[in-house]
Amino acid sequence: MSLARSQWQAVPPAALDEAVIGDVLRRAARLGPADVVLTTIGSGGEHSWTAARLLADAEAVAASLLRRHPVGSHIATFLSNGPHAVLLQLGVALAGMVLVPVNPKSRPPELEHALTLASAVSVQVDTGGADLVRSVVSRLPDPPEVVVLDEDPRSLLGEGEPAALPAVDPDSLAQIQFTSGTSGPAKGVRIHHRGMVDTAHAFARRIGLPPGGVWLNPMPLFHTAGNVLGVLGALWQRAEHVVLPFEPGAVLRVLRERAVTLLSAAPTLLHLLMAQPGFPAGRFGSLRVVFTGGSTLTPRMVDTIESGFGARLSVTFGMTETCGCALQTAPLTDSDEVRRNTVGLPIEGTDVRVAGPDGTVLATGQRGELLVRGSRITRGYYGDPEATARAIDAEGWLHTGDLAEMDIHGRLRIVGRLKDMIKTGGENVSPEEVEDVLAGHPDVERAAVVGTPDERWGELVVAFVVPSGAAPQPDIEALDVYCRQRLAPFKVPRRWHVVTELPMTASAKVRRAELRERAARPHP
Structure with missing residues (x-):
């Protein structure tokens, strides 16, 4: 399929007898009936x-x-x-x-x-x-x-x-899940049975593994990644769903001792696993797929994860409002280029468009807001009709607030957040663009970029950098030079903070509001 406009008409979802x-x-x-479909491991033993x-x-x-x-x-x-x-x-x-x-x-x-x-x-x-x-x-x-x-x-x-x-009723309310709360009080997202069932089914199909297997899931079960893609996805697959709280040693023991075929973990958790002493890089014999999402991955991060676990990566873009998944790479069939640089195609039953500020569908390759529509989209926020009206328009499009680009095949790249855009000296700076550059430096493990108010420039670009093991204390001057060689001058961070970790939500998203507060404090 080749597109001239950034709009994807949904592939109809597979006809399902199972509606709730x-x-x-x-x-x-x-x-x-005799298949083991759930194993739990924790302080109360194994069941x-x-x-x-x-x-x-x-x-x-x-x-x-x-x-x-x-x-x-x-x-x-x-x-x-x-x-x-x-x-x-x-x-x-x-x-x-x-x-x-x-x-x-x-x-x-x-x-x-x-x-x-x-x-x-x-x-x-x-x-x-x-x-x-x-x-x-x-x-x-x-x-x-x-x-x-x-x-x-x-x-x-x-x-x-x-x-x-x-x-x-398939259209009845199944859950009220709370948004990550990166800023302001968390909203209660209304999730219905049909959306959860359709999403779990489409997710399992896109993963592409045969029925059965062992799915290891340390992702939180109070969130869609854990209880829609995990609990229901594994049931669709009739896989043994191994559930445990995330603790690096415990997760690695399960990976070593059981024939795990799929591991589900946010990027931060994957990095914590790979940082464990004695991590057996590339030596998990049965592991076929690592599933992740929740934050933007650079090509280098994709390569690091795939080589570390010796498995193909499936990256998703999703929100609580989309039951955890709207876009997804196919780990077993997508090319290296697709897995490294995109979040894949929309899953079955999802319409997608990339729109400008006035709602106009943009040409292929142009950057605009990602809009999604379909059976998995929330019906709105519980007890908050105003927030619902702001998020979902009259045609049923959910305005995600994410900036995206669509290629001629319908695959998408997530390139930032509208609300996170930094305005400095009359220019717009995408934090993700700067973060991608910083993540390419060998002394940087992770980076987050935010804006802070400034009387002269409007905002200043501020970088929070987590050092890699190769450089406990990165050379800030060297990082500045590195950025200036790859970015326009107005995009280069004006202030730098070296931190041991970035504040994260339960769904593995950076708490940018917290970083903005830290950036606004008096600078030494």
């Missing part, structure tokens, strides 16, 4: 489920919930990766209720905001987070029940007669 989350689980149990047992346990969780709450109730979770998170995700869906997964690292004001906004009637929490949850709930005018779970997964199943499970 419960159907995907039932399909796995029907096609391979595994066949597809038949996982369906039975999820139905028991649903029945237990229905004995206490009506269909449509909002059930919050405050849980790390483990069996409770998966069983509640599936059980809440089977019960026709709405899951509200909250980051277990949230501070009290963030948790209070989530519970209040989402009108949760129950909070399911493990013993480690119980005191914090009780403290927050005690301050709420209409407090939800607090259910403290012990380490035994069967504590969720309850006792009593099986309940008749409701018929669930």
Whole structure:
């Protein structure tokens, strides 16, 4: 396909009999009841489920919930990766209720905001987070029940007669997930069953592995990467989904000891794994695919990850508002050039266009805002019609706020964020362009660039640099010269900060608002 305009008409999604989350689980149990489809590893030990047992346990969780709450109730979770998170995700869906997964690292004001906004009637929490949850709930005018779970997964199943499970509408609300909150209060994204099912199916197809295998997933299950692409994607694949909290040593042990075929991890987590002493570069015999997303990758980073893990990389672009995936490279069939330089084609059922400020579709190769539309797009933000209207236009296009370029084949490059554009001396500077240059220097592991107010220039370009192992303290003058050889003078950072790490959100995005605050402090 060759394009003259930056617009991609969706390939229709595959016809699916499975329209709701419960159907995907039932399909796995029907096609391979004895297949192991879930293994959890954590402080409570290791637990595994066949597809038949996982369906039975999820139905028991649903029945237990229905004995206490009506269909449509909002059930919050405050849980790390483990069996409770998966069983509640599936059980809440089977019960026709709405899951509200909250980051277990949230501070009290963030948790209070989530519970209040989402009108949760129950909070399911493990013993480690119980005191914090009780403290927050005690301050709420209409407090939800607090259910403290012990380490035994069967504590969720309850006792009593099986309940008749409701018929669930594919277009009904399945989850309220909270945005990463890089600036301002987190918004509650409304995610429906059809969007989650379609996205997980399209994602698994684009990965291209045969049915079965072992998917290792340390990504957080309160986020779409973990519970849509991970939980539901693995069920579509009928793969053994190995879930554990991210801890480098534990993840590497699983990679060494099990026949893992797919590893899911954000770029930051992949770098932490490769930095471990004794990392067996390129020696994971069964590993075929590493899946990542959440931040822009340079060609050098793609090469480093692929050589380090000895596997092909699948890069996604997605948001909570797109169920975690809208664009994706095909790891087994895309060329090296495509995997190194793009985020691939839109997945099935996704319309895409690159538009100018007035909404006009731009010519191929021009830079503009990425707009997406289709079955996986959120219906809006819970309790916030104004924010919904700002994000989704009358034609159903979600305005992502990301700057992108489309090539003649429909593949896209993400080149920045509209709101992050730096305006200095009347010129626009894309932070990502400067970051890409810095990432090419051997003394730089990662870099983030922001603007800070300046009376004369409007804004100054400020760089935060994480040194590579080769240079614990980079030579700033050398970096300045390196940038001036590759960038126009107005794009070269005027101030430099050497840091040990960059502040990240749970979905592995740089907290630029925090860096802007640091950049605005008096400079020595």
